[in-house]
Amino acid sequence: MFRGIDEVDWASMEHAYGSAADVPELLRGLASPLPQERETALDGMYGAVHHQGDVYDSTLASIPFLFTLAGRTGLPDRGGIVELLASIGGSEAGDDIAYADDTGDGEDSQGPQSPDDPGEPGDSGDSGDSGDSGDSGDSGDSGVDKHGMARAAVRAGAGLFLELVTDGDPEVRRAAPSALVRFHREPPRVLALLSDRLRDEPDDAVRLALVEALGLLVRLHGTSAAPAVDRLVSLSGPAHDPGLRLAALGQLASCAADRLPQDLVPTVVGLLHTRSQRIRPAGEPVRTSSDTLLGSLRRMRPADEEGARLLRTLHQALGARTGDRIALLKGQLNSRNTADRCNAVWMSAGLFREWRGAYEEPVALIGEQLGSDEERLRSAAVSVLEFLFTLAAPAADRLAALVESGSASRGSGAAMLDRPLKALARCGDARAVPALAEVLRHPAVPNETGYAIGYLGPAAEPLAPLLRKRLAEVPLDSHNTYDRAAPLLSALGTLRYTEAVPEVLRLLQGIPPELRLRDALVKVVAQTLGAFGPGARAAVPTLRGLLTGENAVAAADALRAVEGDAEEVLPALLGALDPERDAGGRRTAAETLGRIGAAAAPALPGLRRMAGSAEVGERTAAACALWDVGGDPGPVLPVFREAWRRNAYTRRTITACLVRMGGAGTPVHDLVRTELASPRRHRARSGGHGSHDVLDDELLLRDCRTALEAA
Structure with missing residues (x-):
């Protein structure tokens, strides 16, 4: 061997x-x-x-x-x-039905980064040059196509x-059909074999894999595989069992949508309910898994994995047909079968993340699942509601009830914030405040708490004294000083709680030079003091002392907000525009100069030079500052048009500037109108998603509408 x-x-x-x-x-x-x-x-x-x-x-x-x-x-x-x-x-192109979310875990697929990382409160949707370059695919010697x-x-x-x-x-036999279709060079021979196996195969799961392979064959070979389409149409008919018909309809949706029945949604819902009634409740025995990634994925699979795959295929193939997908979700979420409803919740995640639509009804139905006795279903519902932010409002009553029912165990020093409470706070519901107060009364506060509080606005003001108290207890020299302090600082800055200036200064003046993430913490402290504005005058001497160091830009921005004196901070900001300096510092300096406005006119030459940078994020920041400082749309709008096309992550930054530009931004309003007409979320992409993608897209749409109104 x-x-x-x-x-x-x-x-x-x-x-x-x-x-x-x-x-x-x-x-x-x-x-x-x-x-x-x-x-x-x-x-x-x-x-x-x-x-x-x-x-x-x-x-x-x-x-x-x-x-x-x-x-x-x-x-x-x-x-x-x-x-x-x-x-x-x-x-190959055409092999476009992916199953990246088969586990149904509802978490981010971009690695272990926390959804509430230090960038959350100020996330502007602009992540630099992520759209500039493609996948290098290097993994070896350059020029060798491995x-x-x-x-x-x-x-x-x-x-x-x-x-x-x-x-x-x-x-x-389940794994072989798709591999055969993708790699064998004789499609007619493959089609004949798949058809024979569909007739003779005794295993239901393998038969579904054979149906999927027929759809893949059509996507890869087009009109030459037309007999496969006819076979799928036949398999979708009433002579076959519900699972096979669902599989065939899903494949038809992906490769021959014109052959779908007119009554697709009611047909699918009916098949789904019929299939569910025939499934044995016990299901397959759980296989013992090792402590590996594959083992973890296996343990997270849906209770009805086959049903999840069938419906996922159909949902993905329907794509932008959000009306059909919403109707399908409603049918699934009204099923008597718990596994059907759980699968529907996970199906909704892909729809909400990728497509824009009127989701009040399905979100409310997802909220209804919070009252289920099935823990897996409740957990799935909470996971989806967490990333919807304000779109979770139709489920807020159910979330609030769940938060209230768990109050007895809250505030016990848990490492993670109670997820229903996090979802309730993220949708801006004031009913989260009492529960968050319970959490803050305990010395060990989950790191996500401060960030969650930031979404509550003025309703969270009663929490400010507790936030201040917890900040005073953060050790200055711990390995997790940043992790504990940054979320609390973020919340205090959002609430503009100037009474906490002494505690904020304690951090700024006392953290040792060797502290992990010291510079990052100094920047967050400076941002908090800047958010306090004139109420943070006690911090002015300390901030002045930072104007010549690594954190000069953050200190300059804070001083500007506290004192309102542009002349004092301009030298530090002008120096940060130097092409030899850190790129992130240049962008932050440009943003600060934009906030200063016309008084920052000495920076215009440096900003013009920066607007010609090779990095799209840097160009965008410089263009925004050029408008805010110089008021001339001429050099700004071409940069906006190119950046909008090249990197979707710049669009929120651009649109926020267009709001400030009013009528001067009209020549690029065609971009805004096209965005508003697009059914797809601007950050939607294959192979991954971020925890804030839906929120950022909703904020982009809000700013697009405001920009048009301001013209």
Whole structure:
């Protein structure tokens, strides 16, 4: 099985974490008799050898051994190896139905960063140059197309997939059809085999995989696969069981929407309810999983994973048809079956994040799930409501009731803020205030608390004394000083609670130079003092002392807000515009100069130079400042038009400036009107999402409307 593996010079190769000398151990682990060792090995292959879809020389060298393992009859868990091979081979245009959210966890898919990171309170939707460059896909020597080599290698071995479609292991038969379609070079032969297997296959889950493969065949091969469309239409008819019909309708929606029935939504809802009545409540036994990423994902899978996949396929294929998707969600959320309703909640997450629409009814129905006795359903509902912010208002009554019911256990020093309470605060509901007060009365305050308070506005004023007290208790030299202090400072700044100036100054004057994230904390402190305005005059001497250091720009902005004296802070800000200085500092300096306005006229040459920067975020910040300082739209509007096109993350910054420009911004209002007419959220993207994407999009739409009204 591993003939020749020790003859490969693995030590000379690399994977995501350096030397690939451990790859033979991972490959052998895939053939271990112990389930946990096999799972750990597969996790290692994804985590290192095929890290985030990358292809390394060690990935290429592994392919022959993976094919040998996949073809070894009787070896357990070969379905996962087939999926790994397919992933290494990559995808083509048309293979566009992704299952990145199959776990239904509702969390961010951009890594472990906290949703309430230090950037949350001031998040403007502009994250620099993230839209300037594509995926480098390097993972090796420049000029060597390892992804293309991997695809060619998997294609060369695709004959094995023909055999695996009839393998004795159902998991292998589930994984093989899509791999066969993607990599085999004879579509007619593949179509004939899939059709034969649909007739003879006894396993329902495998039959669904075969239907998905038919849809993929059409997407990849177009009109040459027309018989596959006819087969899907036939499978969607009343002669077949509900699950198969749902699968066929989902594939038709993705590849031949014109062949869908006119009464699609009622048909799907009816099939869904019929299918649910036939499912055995007990479901499949839970498989023991190792402490790996794959094991965690397996444990988070929906109770009815097959149903989740069927409906997810249909929802994704319907795309911008939000009316149909809302109607479908309502049908799902009114089901008597808990798993159906749970799947509907997770389906709603993708809809809300990607598309704009009138979501009051489905959100209210999601709120109804908070009263369920099923913990999994309640947790799913809370996860979705958390990222909706003000759009969660139709569910606020249910959230408030859930928050009230959990008051007995609140304020016990938990590491995380109670999630229903967080969701209630984020939608700006004042009923969160008493519960947040309970949390703040305990010395150990979850870090998210301060950020959540920031969304409550003036309603949170009664919390200010408690925030001040907790800030006074933050140690000055702890490894988590920043993590504890920054959220509290953010909330105090939002509330403009000037009585806390002594506690804020204690931090500014007392934190040691070696403190972790010291500069970041100084910036947050300065922002808080700036938010206090003239009420923070006691901090002026300390802020002046920072004008010549690393935090000169933050100190200058705070001094400007506290004293209103532009002349004193201009030298520091002009110096920060130097092209040799830090790019982030230049952008912050430009923003501060914009707030100063006409009195910052000496900065115009530097801002004009900065407006020609290679970085779109820097250009955008400079253009905004050019307007605010110089009042000339000539050099500003071309920058706006280009940045709007190149990087969607700049749009909120641009639109906020257009609001200030009034009629002077009219020449680019076509961008604003196009944005308002677009059904898709401006941050929507494949392969990931951020916790604040919906909020930022709603704020963008608000500013777009205001900009047009201000013209």
